[in-house]
Amino acid sequence: MGTSLPPKEANLFKVIVKSYETKQYKKGLKASDNILKKFPEHGETLAMRGLTLNCMDRKAEAYELVRRGVKNDLKSHVCWHVYGLLYRSDREYREAIKCYRNALRIDPENIQILRDLSLLQAQMRDMAGFVETRRQLLTIKPSHRANWIGFAIAHHCNYDAAMAVQILEAYEGTLEDDYPPDNERYEHSEMLLYKVTLLQESGAPEKALAELNSKESKIVDKVGLKELRASLLVALNRLGEAEDVYRYLLDMNPDNYGYYEGLQKCLGLRLQGTDGYTPEQVEKLVELYTSLRAQYPKSSAAKRIPLDFLQGSQFVEAAKTYIAFFLSKGVPSLFSDILPLYDQRGKADVLEEIVLQIETSLKDTGSLPGGSYVEPPPTLMWTLFLLAQHYDRRRLYGKALEKIDEAIKHTPTAIDLYLVKGRIMKHAGDRVAAAALADEARSMDLADRFINSECVKRLLQADLVDLAEKTAVLFTKDGDQHNNLFDMQCMWYELASGDSYWRKDMLGKALKNYLAVEKHYTDMLEDQFDFHTYCLRKMTLRAYIRMLKFEDTLHSHRFFCRAAAAAIRCYLKRHDTPPKSSEGEEEIAVAGLPPNERKRLRQKMRKAEAKAKKAAEEKAKEDEALALSNAKSNKKGSQVTKQVDDDPDGEKLLQVSDPLEQAIKYCKLLQENSSGALETHLLAFDIYFRKKKILLAFQAVKKQLKLDASNPNVHRNLISFFNMVDNLPAAETPGEKLVRQVIAVERDALSILGNQPLLEVNRAFLEANKDSLLHRAAAAEVLALLSPESKEEAVKIIEDSVNPPVAEGGAIAAGVGEWVLKDCVAVHKILLTVMKDENAASRWRVRMADLFPYSTYFVGPKSSAVVEAASQVPSSVSK
Amino acid sequence: MRYHIPRPSRFFFPVFIRYRWTRKTLFFVPTLDLRDTECVGGHWRLVELKMGKSQDVQVSFDTVREKNLMQLKKLNLSIFPVTYQDKFYTDALSSGDFTKLAYYADLCVGSIACRLEKKEGGGGVRLYIMTLGVLAPYRRMGIGSKLLRKTLEQCEQQTESPIMEVYLHVQTNNDAAIEFYKKFNFEITEEIKNYYKHLEPPDCFVLSKTLVSPSKTKVPQ
Structure with a gap:
């Protein structure tokens, strides 16, 4: 490097490089000046x-200088490498790869550049x-362990596990x-385990097992070794041996559900x-x-798993002991532990009976049913x-509140009780009472902190954002607050506060929160970069x-x-x-006023504007002073200055020329990563329908039909799509004609339409689903x-709906209606905004107020809403 | 010897009353502020506990701080049918370690709230017990005794500005409370006539325990 310079300057150049590496930037600048x-x-x-x-x-400045540098010395790999690094620091990986390639053309064996390039290729998933x-890195420097491993990993990522194994074997040689x-x-042990998983993946479990056995002494992760061996033995159908391994693992950790599952597999009880x-x-x-319970009396997994498969009287007995044990122990999370059982037919009723028995017994005798000694007082509280x-799960909210109030009266200092009452x-x-x-x-x-966060969430749900x-x-x-929560990638908060702003119709702020979440995912994608090395x-x-x-599947996360x-x-x-x-707003306000009034109003507005401007300036000054004093107070601290949010309300985010284009950007991400979710295609339809992109909209409808043809939203989209097509003006250009033809052919092929008007x-759809509200x-x-x-x-169709009682034996208590609050609210909104029938809406409201008190x-x-209003009246009177 | 009884505070006069069920003697009774309220009889079901006093229950203690002050408020709200004023809680907080919460199975079930007072005429500090209470379902398990014992031990250990005396007020007919405190070597030092406006009898005792030479006084185990 720096070859074209005389010795003194060449030395100075080395100083620059060194001070860059050691982050002594000022020193580097001085040297470059010289x-x-x-x-x-x-x-x-x-x-x-x-x-x-x-x-x-x-x-x-940086970009300008580097570009000038490249221009002055096109033949220098240093310049190109630097250009690549610059792009990389701005996450412009594609550009960076191009620069590296140019650099390598000049100096094909430069290890540093090759290594940087390989990192970028791994990041961009350019596997070939x-x-x-x-391969080049390994050929240049085969003495380096990392080069062998890197080559193997590359092949593995390129779907060639067998090749990767060969490379690792050559390395071992x-x-x-x-x-x-x-x-x-x-490190060596991890390499060996990796090799075994590679063998397993390449479909050679026998070899994998042999490898595992021969290298056992060199593997230090003993648990990982056993787990791997057990799964290999199962794959080879050597169940007896696998059983031994699983039993050994259970001995080490009798609360690992995976081991129980494995053991069941070995015994043919899958x-x-x-x-x-x-x-x-x-x-x-x-x-x-x-036998397992006898062997591991302290394991709760061995007690819990049987509840999943037991039925009838056996289930009753097992559930009784299980619940009584944990109630007596005072485990607040007992309910979430047994919650999955509610989905099994009939078990909810049994559980109810058991807990009620315990409650009566505790109240009458002080001990558990059949128990010989008096329970400590908290047992009754935990039972309640x-x-x-x-009762909350069974949607019997009145009863649930009764019980939780009784518990609160018993021990008013137990915090969990209030949280659960809020949830009910x-x-x-x-939501207001919940908050x-x-x-x-x-x-x-x-x-x-947990309770604080739960409280924040409830407050947001109640729209008390401040x-x-x-x-x-x-x-x-x-x-x-904001920066810190953003830095911590606190996504539940951003989602909840976005939802809250959405309900308040403050789109800018809502969007800002949602896009913050999207940003976190982009950051996570970036964060993997450091791990390649x-x-x-x-x-x-x-x-x-x-x-x-x-x-690779990051963007499909919930x-x-x-x-x-x-x-x-x-x-x-x-x-x-x-x-x-x-x-325009101003004009509207101004219009309709006599001229002199108009003038006064304008003046007023101008004054107000000036005042606001002044206030903003003062605020900015204050902020600056604050930042200055902060910087002074922590001289040693990094040079990071507090970034001022120039768009706190997200208005700039909203003011895009074409909101639908933006929407498409995110919709594509959803289509790529969550194509199995109906919502993705519902949204895609909404966008393309508005964009009048007929074929894309139709594609979305077809996807929806494939996922769930009987979904009410899909039905609505299907019909409104063809309705739109029917009402289009006649096609003029050849392209439009072609589109119409395609749609016509597809329409005939759709069995759900059956060539009917x-x-x-719609009538057939209603007839087929006449019992469902939505x-x-x-x-x-x-x-x-x-x-x-x-x-x-149409209004009559909605109003004639009846709320059918749920079938017995399910999670919901018998006798409770099937309708859920969320759907009924949606129907109310339909009556109000689509049907525009206020009378019907208020009739619906009264009916629902009765159903959801x-x-x-x-x-x-x-x-x-009612209780507060009622309690406020007398207090104001007394004043 | 004449005792001067200081008015505890402008806002409340703590007294001991006995709840009106007599089958069993409660060795522990709550205090409440009766200046503005009528006596409200507490009523709850008594669970006959077989474990009794012999079986030692695990109780741990924590001092009252800003962060858990609400626990004390919840306790008072439940045990005493009176809403205490803010002064009560600032006194409790400033008493430092002398105001304690008792935890049973990780649940806060009882408390003792005290106030430190300068003894008149100089020389030493004395401790006034404002309230001592345990949630109804957790009584008869020795938690109240433990709270009091712990406080007395702590008084003895305090060497800097030593505590000379611990005292409290109790209604004259509240035999259970008097008995309870007598077990801890409290003595009736004075009777104040017409102390309560709304209670019958309206008189109270001052129960007091002198800690002159802390090392010699033994706390009953």
Whole structure:
């Protein structure tokens, strides 16, 4: 490097490189100044100077200098490498790869550049290129362990596990017999385990097992070894041996559900299909778990698993002992432990009976049913606590509240009780009361972060955003709320607060929160970059491969889907209701006033504007002063200055010229990563329908039909799509004609339409689903769309719906209606916004207030909306 | 010897009353503020506990701080049918370690709230017990005794500005409470006539225990 310079300057150039590596940027700049004084156009120096400036946050200068450097010295690999590094620091990986390739053309054997290139290829999943680069690295420097491993990993990522195994074997061939030395035993062991998993993946379990056995002494992760061996033995159908291994593992950890599952597999007691176990299997399982319980009396897994497969009287007995044991022990999470059982037919009723028995027995005798000694007092409280959650799950909110109040009276200091009461209120539809209860729980232990977070969530659900922010701040660093929560990638908070703003119709703020979540996922994708080097160095290969696979499916994560869907909805709403420009607003306000009034008003506005401006300026000054004093107070601290959020309300995010284009961007991510979710295609339809992209909209409809043809939303989309097509003006261009033809052909092929007119299809749909509220609502909506004159009939379809009682034996208590609050609210909104029938809506509200007495939305008689209003009257009178 | 009885505070006069069920003697009774309220009889079911006093229950203690002050409030709200004023809680907080919460099976079930007072005429500090209470379902398990014993031990250990005396008020007919405190060597030092406006009898005793030479006084085990 720096070859074209005289010795003194060449030395100075080395200083620049060194000070860049050691982050002594000022020193580097000084040295570059000295070179540039004599050789102002020296390319490599210019480039290095740019790179140094880039690290000092002077991006624009950096790019200019580096570009000048490259221009002055096109033949220098240093310049190109620096250019690549610059792009990499800005995450422009594709550009960076191009630069590296140019650099390699000049200096094909430069290890540093090759290594940097391989990292980028792994990041961008350019696997073929990754293999090639790794091959070159290995050829140049075969003495390096990392090069061998990297080459193997590259092949593995390129779906060639067998090749990867060969490479690892070749590498092992270069090792001495007494390898590894003591300080590298872990790394070597991980390599061996990785090799075994590779063999397993390449479909050679026998070889894998042989390898595992021969290298056993060198593997230090003994648990991982046993687990791997057990799964290999199962794969080879050597069940007897596998059983031994699983029993050995259970001895080490008798609470690992995976081991129990494995053991069951070995004994031929695997769950097949969805029908559950056969009676013979159950018999054997009972035997197995009885002996396991005797063997591991302290294991709760051995007690819990049988509840899943036992039926009838056996289940009753087992559940009785299980529940009584944990109630007596005082385990607050007992309910969430047994919650999955509610989905099995009939078990909810049995559980209810058991807990009620315990309650009566405790109240009458003080001991558990059949118990010989008196239980300590908390047992009764935990029983009531369990009962309350039980009734909550069965949607008997009145009873649930009764029980939880009794528990609170018994021990008013138990914080969990208030949290659960809040949850019950939320399920019953009273979010305000839920928030108040969560806040009460919070006040009882101000040092508990979990309770604080739960409280924040409830406050957000009740749309008390300001209070929620203040509460969240209690647990963030220096009370710097937003940035801190953003830095911590606190996504539940961002989603909840976005939802809250969405309900308040503050689209900008909502969108800002949702996009923050999206940003986190992009960051996570970026974050893997560091691990490409780190994992190879530390040899945590199995974890590395797992991480790569995880990153590939990152965007299908629940939080991302929720955020992206919500962001799309924000853009859709913005498209449907474009904002009035502020000038227009002013004009409206001004119009209709006599001229002199108009003048006065204008003056007033101008004054107000000036005042606001002044205030903003003062605020900015204050902030600056604050930042300055902060910087002074921590001189040693990093040079990070507090970034001022220039768009706190997210208005800029909203003011895009085409919201639908933005929506498409996120929709594509959803289509790529969660194509199995119906919502993805519902949203895609909503976008393309508005964009008048007929074929894409139709594609979305087809996907929906494939996923769930009987879904009310799908029906609505299907009909409204063909309705739109029918009402299109005649096709003019050849392209349009072609589109129409395609649609016509597809329409004939759709069996669900059956060549019937749309009204007929809708009628058939209603007939087929006449017992379901949402289906009726969808049919009504479609009817109103197809023939606006029969709106009354549509409203009647909705109002004639009856709430059928749920079938007995399910999780919901017998006698409770099937309708859930969420759907009924949706129907109310349809009546109000689609049907535009206020009378019908208010009739519906009254009917629902009766059905959901705790709901604040329907102003139920027991909701806080009513209770508060009632309690406020006398107090104001007394004043 | 004449005792001067200081008015505890402008806002409340703690007294001991006995709840009106007589089958068993409660050795533990709550205090409540009766200046503005009528006596409200507490009523609860008595669970006959077989474990009795012999079986030692695990109780742990924690001092009252800002972060868990609400626990004390919840306890008072449940045990005493009176809403205490803020002054009560600031006194409790400033008494430091002398105001304690008792935990049974990780649940906060009882408390003792005290106030430190300068003894008149100089020389030493004395401790006034404002309230001592345990949630109804957790009584008769020795938690109250443990709270009091712990406090007395702590008084003895305090060497800097030593505590000379611990005292409290109790209604004259509250035999159970008097008995309870007598077990801890409290003595009736004075009777104040017409102390309560709304109670019958309206008189109270001052129960007091002198800790002159802390090392010699033994606390009953």
